[in-house]
Amino acid sequence: xxxxxxxxxxxxxxxxxxxxxxxxxxxxxxxxxxxxxxxxxxxxxxxxxxxxxxxxxxxxxxxxxxxxxxxxxxxxxxxxxxxxxxxxxxxxxxxxxxxxxxxxxxx
Amino acid sequence: xxxxxxxxxxxxxxxxxxxxxxxxxxxxxxxxxxxxxxxxxxxxxxxxxxxxxxxxxxxxxxxxxxxxxxxxxxxxxxxxxxxxxxxxxxxxxxxxxxxxxxxxxxxxxxxxxxx
Numbered sequence: 001x002x003x004x005x006x007x008x009x010x011x012x013x014x015x016x017x018x019x020x021x022x023x024x025x026x027x028x029x030x031x032x033x034x035x036x037x038x039x040x041x042x043x044x045x046x047x048x049x050x051x052x053x054x055x056x057x058x059x060x061x062x063x064x065x066x067x068x069x070x071x072x073x074x075x076x077x078x079x080x081x082x083x084x085x086x087x088x089x090x091x092x093x094x095x096x097x098x099x100x101x102x103x104x105x106x107x
Numbered sequence: 108x109x110x111x112x113x114x115x116x117x118x119x120x121x122x123x124x125x126x127x128x129x130x131x132x133x134x135x136x137x138x139x140x141x142x143x144x145x146x147x148x149x150x151x152x153x154x155x156x157x158x159x160x161x162x163x164x165x166x167x168x169x170x171x172x173x174x175x176x177x178x179x180x181x182x183x184x185x186x187x188x189x190x191x192x193x194x195x196x197x198x199x200x201x202x203x204x205x206x207x208x209x210x211x212x213x214x215x216x217x218x219x220x221x222x
Contacts, residue, residue, distance in 0.1 A: 044150075044199070044213040086149065093138060093203075094165075095211055099149040 002027050002091045006098035013077050014106050021072040021101045023061075023087030032090035033070040035061055036097075039083045047072075047085070057081070077105045109134050113200050113214030120190055120221050127186045128217045130200030135180035138203035140211070141173070145196045153198075156183040190221045 003026040013019055025031055035047040048056045050063040050070060061072045070087060082105045087098040110133040120126050130139065139156040153173055154162040162175035177183045187194050200214040 043215045046210055046212075049210070090209075093155060094140065094152050095150075095201075096152075097150040 002089060002096050004087050004089050004096050004098035006085075006087055006101050008101045009099070010102045010104065012104040012106065015079055016076050019072075019074045019077045019081070019103065019105075021085050021087075021103065023070045023072065023098060025068050025070060025087075025089050027068075027089055027091070031063070031065075031070075033061075033063060034088045034090070034095070035059070035070075035072050036086045036088055037083050038086070044086070077103075079105045079107055081105050108204060108210070108212045109136055109202050111200060111202060111212060111214040113217060115217055116215060117218040118220070120219065122191050122221055124190055125186055125188045126190065126219060127184050128198055128200070130183045130185070130202075130214055132181045132202050136202040136204065137180070138209070139177060139183045140201040140203070141175060141183070141185045142199040142201060142213075143196045144199065144216075150199065153185070156185075187219065190219075192221045195219055195221050 005024045033050045036044050037047040038044045048054050059074045061070050063070050084100050084102050086100045088095045112131040114129050141153040142150040143153050144150045152165050153168045154164040156162050156175050156177040158177045158180055174186045197216045197218050199216045201211050203209045203211050
């Protein structure tokens with residue numbers, strides 16, 4: 001079955017520390033993967049997608065098909081990165097979301 | 108990206124009643140979706156709202172409980188019928204921008220509490 005797993009509910013780091021939010025997926029086919037972010041009192045919004053191989057707000061994510069992972073990374077966390085992060089997998093027309101990881105960045 | 112207006116933003120409802128949530132988009136979109144996010148859980152797709160035809164429901168969701176309308180390419184409604192406390196959730200409208208890489212945009216959500 002198609003599934004997205006985010007093993008950490010909460011990740012707390014200090015400002016300037018590296019961050020890695022884990023995402024593993026199960027999908028029979030070539031996956032399309034996304035990271036969505038929800039800042040406090042804001043709507044859910046797209047952060048980045050694997051196919052674009054882009055860096056947004058210093059975040060990157062590499063698709064590792066061997067490990068079926070799409071971890072989100074940032075070398076130096078900022079306080080404004082504190083938010084809820086969701087990994088998502090496209091299955092035909094719909095998105096399958098992970099349970100989310102709350103990132104807290106302390107000053 | 109498309110701008111989505113979703114209302115109401117929140118409501119507290121009595122059990123047994125129904126609530127209709129509206130989703131208005133500032134441009135025509137092909138795909139519109141309705142999601143539910145129960146407390147402490149992830150987003151789960153309820154249904155795809157199809158313009159001019161019946162919505163396509165995901166496993167575990169039925170039309171009698173969650174009737175959906177989509178009269179045109181910019182508007183949809185989701186009704187939560189005969190509510191119970193278990194229906195307390197955030198309900199989100201989402202639209203998909205067509206393109207080589209479809210990207211989903213979300214409304215601000217409706218926080219529903221059933222008492």
